[in-house]
Amino acid sequence: MVMKRLFLCGFLLSLFFLAQAQPRWELDLRDWQFVLGEDHSETAAWENVRIPHDWAIKGPFNKDIDKQVVAIVQNGEKVASEKTGRTGALPYIGVAWYRCEIPVNEAFLNKRLLLVFDGAMSQAQVFVNGEKVGEWPYGYNSFYFDISDKVQASQPLQVSVRLENIGESSRWYPGAGLYRHVRLLVT
Numbered sequence: 613m614v615m616k617r618l619f620l621c622g623f624l625l626s627l628f629f630l631a632q633a634q635p636r637w638e639l640d641l642r643d644w645q646f647v648l649g650e651d652h653s654e655t656a657a658w659e660n661v662r663i664p665h666d667w668a669i670k671g672p673f674n675k676d677i678d679k680q681v682v683a684i685v686q687n688g689e690k691v692a693s694e695k696t697g698r699t700g701a702l703p704y705i706g707v708a709w710y711r712c713e714i715p716v717n718e719a720f721l722n723k724r725l726l727l728v729f730d731g732a733m734s735q736a737q738v739f740v741n742g743e744k745v746g747e748w749p750y751g752y753n754s755f756y757f758d759i760s761d762k763v764q765a766s767q768p769l770q771v772s773v774r775l776e777n778i779g780e781s782s783r784w785y786p787g788a789g790l791y792r793h794v795r796l797l798v799t
Contacts, residue, residue, distance in 0.1 A: 637719070637798040641771075644712045644790065652709035652772065661710075664731070668704040668788040675701045677779075704733075704788035705779045714769040714796060721765060724799045728756040731792030735776040740769055751786060756797075 645658040648667055675696040683689040727745070729736065734751030737744060740762045748755040762769060777788050 635799070639714070639796040639798070641712055641714065641794045641796060644710045644794075646708065646710050646789070648706065648708045650707050652711070652774070656709075658711075663710075663790045663794050664792050665710075665789045666787050666791045667708050668702040668785075671703065673701040674703060677701055677703060677705065700785045702785055702788075704777050704786060706788075707774065707776045708789060710773045710775070710790055712771050714771060716763055716766065716768055718765070720763050720798060723760065723763075724758065724797075725760045725763060726756045726797040726799075727759050727771065728754065728795050728797055729773075729790070729792070730754045730794070731787075732773065732775060732790050732794075733777060733787040735774075735778070737774040739772040739774075741767075742770065742772075754792070 642663050644661055644663055644665070646661045646665065646667065647656045647658045649656070678701060679694060679696045681692050681694050683692040684695075727738065727740070729738075729748070731754065732748065732751065735747070735749055736755075737747045738757055739745065740757075740759050743762070745759055745762070746757045759769070773790065775789060777786065
């Protein structure tokens with residue numbers, strides 16, 4: 613009985629060490645290009661940005677973005693009046709594009725590649741080498757796509773992300789853009 617337990621413990625310990633031996637690389641993708649608006653052609657006014665990035669912070673502030681005429685019953689108001697400030701008057705509404713290029717080296721070949729987004733606000737559509745690899749409608753959750761089949765020897769990966777924020781979709785400032793880290797996991 614003691615031998616069986618020792619054998620089982622040894623076996624489980626070897627599985628633990630085997631799992632730790634699997635190679636894994638993580639590339640933090642910080643340097644991107646950004647353009648506000650639907651035009652994401654080569655002639656568009658792309659600017660270099662570092663992720664995390666929130667396009668609305670640049671402004672300009674506009675109280676009409678979140679203006680509303682309401683009576684707040686909890687405050688004892690009986691007559692509706694103009695209110696603003698729910699979203700900080702930040703211009704988060706609209707479409708924007710991000711793009712980056714990931715150099716491919718021999719170590720990527722025959723590996724599993726996961727493109728991981730920790731936060732993208734919102735309605736994300738992700739493209740690699742011009743082909744849509746997936747979409748994610750929610751802005752507050754992380755998500756990933758397996759892009760292993762997009763890797764070709766000595767051909768960089770061209771990643772593009774289309775984001776769209778819709779007006780009156782939040783009761784607070786939701787953010788706008790790739791507002792958390794983006795990384796490539798290679799296993």
